[in-house]
Amino acid sequence: MDLKELIPTYNKVKEESYQYRFTIFTPVFNCEKSIEKVHQSLINQTYKNFEWLIINDGSTDNSHEIIERLTNTSSLSINYINNPENQHKMGCFIQAISLAKGEFLLTFDGDDECHPNALKIFNEEYLNIPTNLKNKVCAVTGLCEDQFGNRVGDTYPETPYFSNTFKSTTLNNIKGEKWGFTKTDILKGINVNSQIFSKGLIPESIIWNLIAKEGYITKYINKHLRIYHVDIENSLSSTSVDKRSYGSALDSIAGFNWFFNAYHFKTPKYFLKKLYVLLRASKYLPYNLGDYLRAIDSKVIKFLFISLWPFRKLTI
Incomplete structure (x- = not known):
């Protein structure tokens, strides 16, 4: 899908x-x-x-x-x-x-x-x-x-x-x-x-x-x-990076599409962080580069994502 x-x-x-x-x-x-x-x-x-x-x-x-x-x-x-x-x-x-x-x-x-x-x-x-x-x-x-x-x-x-x-x-x-x-x-x-x-x-x-x-x-x-009880693992939400990959990818793409045009100068770190998170999540998802580009609205983010795509395996 x-x-x-x-x-x-x-x-x-x-x-x-x-x-x-x-x-x-x-x-x-x-x-x-x-x-x-x-x-x-x-x-x-x-x-x-x-x-x-x-x-x-x-x-x-x-x-x-x-x-x-x-x-x-x-x-x-x-x-x-x-x-x-x-x-x-x-x-x-x-x-x-x-x-x-x-x-x-x-x-x-x-x-x-x-x-x-x-x-x-x-x-x-x-x-x-x-x-x-x-x-x-x-x-x-x-x-x-x-x-x-x-x-x-x-x-x-x-x-x-x-x-x-x-x-x-x-x-x-x-x-x-x-x-x-x-x-x-x-x-x-x-x-x-x-x-x-x-x-x-x-x-x-x-x-x-x-x-x-x-x-x-x-x-x-x-x-x-x-x-809020600290130092107690919440079994409902605790999961590994690969099992969070879909959620992380969707949250990142939504952040780009909803807020980049209005806030890219005010909070560039937010979008750079989301870019990293999306690249990391992409390692675990069954989508190719074109799938991500079709989902992202911003031409600037698309350019950055294309440029960094070859290095996504280096993310941890």
Whole structure:
């Protein structure tokens, strides 16, 4: 299949009515030791207008049995989906969008915790968005801390800080784990070719950059809401370079096509890095040089890619 046909696209959809304020989405792969901790964090929430959507992504441990017990005994409203085959986190995320009954979708991994007032703060921060920005703001995102109370990642230059994922990470160099919700109506406008779900890990950045390309912004806040456990391998997203190759290639090509014309002078390092990543990924993919050139829009990037193609085997 043409590489370009695997890059997500966007079509705005009509607003819907939702049963809950939030859908808390937890993708699970072998989380038998931590899923009850996630459940307890949600039980402790002071804001109660949410559902918990759990998608078990083909776990091989006892996750299914534990989740079934929670589903049958918990006071929470739980929608549990047990996928027989692993389709990776991106596949689960797109599945969650179609299933969400909440106005806002918030991903909450199977080994995380959050502060009891996290949902309350998210809701208040959304309500406080100026009226003239409400239609442009697609998300509210806060900070994370580790299990020892230390901040994980950078803070924002001010709070609230209105920007988008591409600008905040690429132009302002704000790095590290963050946590936030996105409007479900906006996520429903994302079109993803289902063939990519079987091609390994697809980075979430391709989704957030697509939303940024469409002109939506995020309200960022310097408040610690999620407890992100460091030094614990995430089985859902941990994989080798070759198994990330499809995702890396698509993310790189999308970055060129969506942002190069507007930002090549402002952030040349970003595009040079993506060029290297694409060359490295190409070693593992069944495409020839012409396939990549047809997928890339920029003539400048095409020229650089052709020039560097003979040296791609030197990438590590």
